Amino acid sequence: xxxLVIAGLRLAVAGVFLYAGTLKIWDFTHLRSATxxxxxxxxxxxxxxxxxxxxxxxxxxxxxxVTAASALFIRRLALGAATAxxxxxxxxxxxxxxxxxxxxxxxxxxxxxxxxxxDFRFLLLRNTALLAAVTVLFLHEWRRPSPTPPHP
Amino acid sequence: xxxxxxxxxxxxxxxxxxxAVVSGAWQLAWKxxxxxxxxxxxxxxxxxxGARVQWVDARSRAKFERTRIPGALLLNxxxxxxxxxxxxxxxxADKTLVVYCDGGSCEASHQVAARLRKDLMIGGVLxxxxxxxxxxxx
Numbered sequence: 001x002x003x004l005v006i007a008g009l010r011l012a013v014a015g016v017f018l019y020a021g022t023l024k025i026w027d028f029t030h031l032r033s034a035t036x037x038x039x040x041x042x043x044x045x046x047x048x049x050x051x052x053x054x055x056x057x058x059x060x061x062x063x064x065x066v067t068a069a070s071a072l073f074i075r076r077l078a079l080g081a082a083t084a085x086x087x088x089x090x091x092x093x094x095x096x097x098x099x100x101x102x103x104x105x106x107x108x109x110x111x112x113x114x115x116x117x118x119d120f121r122f123l124l125l126r127n128t129a130l131l132a133a134v135t136v137l138f139l140h141e142w143r144r145p146s147p148t149p150p151h152p
Numbered sequence: 153x154x155x156x157x158x159x160x161x162x163x164x165x166x167x168x169x170x171x172a173v174v175s176g177a178w179q180l181a182w183k184x185x186x187x188x189x190x191x192x193x194x195x196x197x198x199x200x201x202g203a204r205v206q207w208v209d210a211r212s213r214a215k216f217e218r219t220r221i222p223g224a225l226l227l228n229x230x231x232x233x234x235x236x237x238x239x240x241x242x243x244x245a246d247k248t249l250v251v252y253c254d255g256g257s258c259e260a261s262h263q264v265a266a267r268l269r270k271d272l273m274i275g276g277v278l279x280x281x282x283x284x285x286x287x288x289x290x
Contacts, residue, residue, distance in 0.1 A: 025175065027257060029257070030257050032257070033175075033179050033182070034256075035175075035179055036255050036256035036257070036282070036285055037256035037257055039255075039256070039285060040254045040255060040256055040258075040285060051285075051288045051289070052289070059172050059175060059176040059179075060168065060169070060172045063168045063169075063171045063172040063175065064164075064165065064168040064172075066168075066171075067164060067167050067168035067171070068164050068168070071164050071167070076160070077160050077163060077164055078160075079156060079157050079160050079161075080157060080159070080160025080161040080162070080163055080164040081160070081164050083157050083160070083161045083164075084161055084164050084165065105214070113256065113257060142153060142157070146156060
């Protein structure tokens with residue numbers, strides 16, 4: 001039963017990050033790169049000192065989401081992937097919480113371009129649930145024995 | 153266990169770097185080759201025009217007040233009725249209007265440009281390709 005729950009969580013978490021990462025990489029509506037929109041979404045949070053840093057993150061973060069989500073299914077990388085996703089979830093939750101705290105009227109950009117301003121209470125709940133799910137996966141991988149026994 | 157987590161994390165971070173670098177390089181190349189749509193102008197061209205350009209900021213007031221292209225006038229769809237009077241007072245008709253919004257796939261600049269052409273019968277209104285993000289060098 002526990003194995004089934006973990007498998008379900010793994011699928012759900014990987015699905016969310018694969019979906020979110022893909023939409024931040026490619027704008028399927030305009031059939032173009034989504035990086036400019038994600039760069040603007042990052043800048044709107046006003047957490048970074050430089051626009052260049054926002055651009056670098058906009059290029060790298062979506063690929064990290066996609067790579068880590070895929071690596072969740074690779075036994076030898078699952079712990080690293082869960083660690084990366086744990087960090088990402090915490091950062092996302094922190095960014096949303098900070099924007100809400102500062103009263104910013106911005107779109108989340110969590111799943112590509114969004115025109116409507118974010119409902120921060122909903123986002124906080126959603127991101128907290130995601131962080132909880134990733135934490136469970138992380139703890140599972142942490143306790144799991146290493147796939148390669150140590151050399152004598 | 154910490155060492156194993158750190159080693160795997162480093163590998164995942166490095167694996168993600170590969171497509172990110174390829175994607176970033178591809179986007180830079182693609183951006184240079186991207187054709188202009190009707191009524192759009194590139195930043196380099198508008199910069200060459202210098203003082204003959206009147207920048208029009210079609211973003212929200214909050215964004216305009218935070219940061220903008222120097223000398224830009226605020227004119228957006230949300231506050232059109234309130235802003236259009238001061239805008240016309242401030243605009244020197246000898247200057248070419250170049251409208252911008254955030255960049256990316258934002259539509260506000262195209263909407264404001266269309267309205268300037270249609271409602272105010274102003275010809276030659278252009279939209280900045282890449283928007284404010286382009287101005288920031290992104």
